[in-house]
Every structure is written in C-alpha cells, then in structure tokens.
Amino acid sequence: MKGVRELKQRHTYSFLNATERGIGRKLHEKELEIENINNKNKELVDRIKQASMEIQSWHYRVKYNESVINVLKNNLKQAMAQGAMHGKEGCGDSEVDDAASHTNVNHIVDGSRNLTPTMKQTSCRACKVHEVSVLLLPCRHLCLCKDCEGFIEICPICKAMKTVSVQVYMC
Ligand SMILES: [Zn+2]
Ligand SMILES: [Zn+2]
Incomplete structure (x- = not known):
C-alpha cells in the first residue's frame, strides 16, 4: 500500500x-523574443535618427543649391540680355555653327567682366552640337546638354565630380 502511494506521488x-x-522554457523563449524585439526597435530608432539627420543635411544642400541656381539664373538673364543687345543671341537655336557661337561669346565676355567662364560657350562641351542646358553642381559649370549629362559624371571644364545636375531653361 505504501509503495503504491509513493509511486503515485512520484508520478x-x-x-x-x-x-x-516546459513553462520555464516557454517563458525563456518569450523573454528572448522580447529582447530581440527591443534590440530591433533600438536599431530602427537609430536608423530613423540617422535618416532624419540625412534629410536635414539634404534639405540644407537643396536650399544652398537653390540659391546658387537663382544667382546663376540672374547671371544668365544678364548675359542673354547683353547678347540680345548685340543682336547675336543664339537662344534656342541648336544649329549655330562654331564660329558664330564663338563671336557671340566674345561679345558677351567683352560686355561684362564679372561673368563666369561658363558663359564662354553656348554649345555643349561634350557633343558640341546642342545648346548647354544642364548646370553641374557643386562646381556650377553650365557646360552640358541634356543628352550628354546622362552619361557624364565629371565636369568637362574643371574635372570635378558631379553630385547634382540641374536643367536650366534659357529665355
Ligand atoms: Zn551634348
Ligand atoms: Zn566644373
């Protein structure tokens, strides 16, 4: 009798x-899961922080580029106005031959001393066919057409690596 009871108790x-x-193991698993989730959360929060910092700095860069573009637009307007005064404006005309665009250029440069060297040529530095229409940043050279900009990574004038390119509309 005693032995049976003991056996039952042992069972x-x-x-x-x-x-x-079993419960202990499950709890442990859950704890690990929670720890994992916490770690992932922390990682995500860090990533969000980093991303927002990057956005901030891009925001500043865009603002800066915008102001640069505005200055350049004004410069261009002046150059165009001067070119028009000389009766040799080649705006929108992609069939200007090299000689003509060179004379044009000389007039513009003579007309205003504070223009950047970008204004020296109105045909694309790469193909020499189309009008320049793309401004490269950070060097600010306006020296490529839309077609050539796509595959040129380095400014043909100063060899600076392009980070951003902006299409400008003349006239
Ligand atoms: Zn081109
Ligand atoms: Zn350049």
Whole structure:
C-alpha cells in the first residue's frame, strides 16, 4: 500500500516538474523574443535618427543649391540680355555653327567682366552640337546638354565630380 502511494506521488511530482520545466522554457523563449524585439526597435530608432539627420543635411544642400541656381539664373538673364543687345543671341537655336557661337561669346565676355567662364560657350562641351542646358553642381559649370549629362559624371571644364545636375531653361 505504501509503495503504491509513493509511486503515485512520484508520478504526480515528475508530471508537475515536467510542466514547470516546459513553462520555464516557454517563458525563456518569450523573454528572448522580447529582447530581440527591443534590440530591433533600438536599431530602427537609430536608423530613423540617422535618416532624419540625412534629410536635414539634404534639405540644407537643396536650399544652398537653390540659391546658387537663382544667382546663376540672374547671371544668365544678364548675359542673354547683353547678347540680345548685340543682336547675336543664339537662344534656342541648336544649329549655330562654331564660329558664330564663338563671336557671340566674345561679345558677351567683352560686355561684362564679372561673368563666369561658363558663359564662354553656348554649345555643349561634350557633343558640341546642342545648346548647354544642364548646370553641374557643386562646381556650377553650365557646360552640358541634356543628352550628354546622362552619361557624364565629371565636369568637362574643371574635372570635378558631379553630385547634382540641374536643367536650366534659357529665355
Ligand atoms: Zn551634348
Ligand atoms: Zn566644373
């Protein structure tokens, strides 16, 4: 009699033990999961912080580029106005031959001393066919046409690596 009771007790005991162990393991798993999630959250928060910092700096860069573009637009307007005064404006005309665009250029340069060297030529530095229409940043050289800009990474004038290019509309 005593032996049976003992056996029963032992059974119950080991059953309880196993359940406890099972629950313990599950808890441990959950804890690990929570830890993982926490780590991932932290990572995400860090990434968000970094991204917002990058956005901020891009925001500044865009603002800066915008102001540069505005200055250049004004310069261009002046150059165009001067070119028009000399009756040799080649705006929108892609069939200007080299000689003509050179005379044009000389007039513009003579007309105003504070123009950047970009204004020296109105045909694309790469193909020499189309009108320049793309401004390269950060060097600010206006020296490529829209077609050539796509595959040129380095400014043909100063060899600076282009980071941003902006299409400008003359006239
Ligand atoms: Zn071109
Ligand atoms: Zn350049």
